[in-house]
Amino acid sequence: MTTTENTPKFVRYESTPWKWMRYSAFLLIPLAWGHVLIQDILVGGHGINLDYVAMRWSLVGWRVYDFFLLAFAFAHGMNGLRQVLFDYVLSARKRHLLAWLLFALWLLISALGAIALIGGVKP
Amino acid sequence: MDSRFVSTISGYAKYKGGKGLLAFLLHRITGLGTLLFLTVHITMTSLVYIYAPLYTRLVEIFQWPVIMFIEILLVFCVIYHGANGLRIATIDLFKPRWLQERNSTRAMLITLVVAIILWLPAAGVMGYNMLKYGFGLFGGE
Numbered sequence: 001m002t003t004t005e006n007t008p009k010f011v012r013y014e015s016t017p018w019k020w021m022r023y024s025a026f027l028l029i030p031l032a033w034g035h036v037l038i039q040d041i042l043v044g045g046h047g048i049n050l051d052y053v054a055m056r057w058s059l060v061g062w063r064v065y066d067f068f069l070l071a072f073a074f075a076h077g078m079n080g081l082r083q084v085l086f087d088y089v090l091s092a093r094k095r096h097l098l099a100w101l102l103f104a105l106w107l108l109i110s111a112l113g114a115i116a117l118i119g120g121v122k123p
Numbered sequence: 124m125d126s127r128f129v130s131t132i133s134g135y136a137k138y139k140g141g142k143g144l145l146a147f148l149l150h151r152i153t154g155l156g157t158l159l160f161l162t163v164h165i166t167m168t169s170l171v172y173i174y175a176p177l178y179t180r181l182v183e184i185f186q187w188p189v190i191m192f193i194e195i196l197l198v199f200c201v202i203y204h205g206a207n208g209l210r211i212a213t214i215d216l217f218k219p220r221w222l223q224e225r226n227s228t229r230a231m232l233i234t235l236v237v238a239i240i241l242w243l244p245a246a247g248v249m250g251y252n253m254l255k256y257g258f259g260l261f262g263g264e
Contacts, residue, residue: 022212029205036201041245045186045194046256050179053171074165077158084151109162112169119172 054121078106146231153200188257203238
């Protein structure tokens with residue numbers, strides 16, 4: 001879509017998250033499906049504990065994998081929640097507030113995940 | 124509850140938009156379900172660094188049979204949302220001409236069937252693990 005000066009502000013900004021939802025979809029198919037296949041199906045919830053996490057994160061490659069998963073999956077999800085809520089919240093002021101609230105929540109949870117990914121298991 | 128929310132939901136229920144609407148609803152429900160889990164999952168996993176004893180305690184709770192059952196449903200959410208998302212992203216970015224009203228029912232059904240076919244073996248393995256480790260069948264604890 002070509003944007004011109006006459007394009008409404010909303011369309012100009014909203015096309016960026018619209019595109020990224022689709023780009024991240026392609027990335028999340030291998031990332032999220034791979035994660036589910038390994039952790040939920042091959043290993044299973046009964047096989048996951050502190051030692052397992054420590055063993056997995058001893059390989060830097062898995063931390064990088066998890067970092068991409070954290071970055072793309074959670075941002076994709078929070079923006080999806082924003083899009084759903086914007087279908088019901090129509091006032092500009094409330095949308096503004098909601099967007100900042102969701103951004104703060106995204107930042108907080110992502111930071112928690114990143115801290116653990118960098119710090120690793122600390123028994 | 125906001126009356127707009129109620130009228131939107133009842134509007135969805137009555138809307139005669141064909142099965143394409145069901146794909147839209149399933150996409151939202153599975154996405155929101157996955158996000159809810161993801162929020163808990165990231166926060167919980169961060170405890171391995173922040174406070175490991177609590178992580179160990181929570182992981183034990185996540186091995187309760189009821190949670191293992193919810194996990195099987197969660198995997199369906201991830202598979203359906205992914206399959207339908209792949210369809211949406213491919214159409215929107217590369218093949219906009221494929222998006223046609225008369226195809227919507229078939230597209231929805233194909234996506235659902237593909238998701239179920241991918242999910243069934245996963246549900247089988249996870250169901251076996253639930254019975255074995257959750258209920259002590261097949262020589263489990």
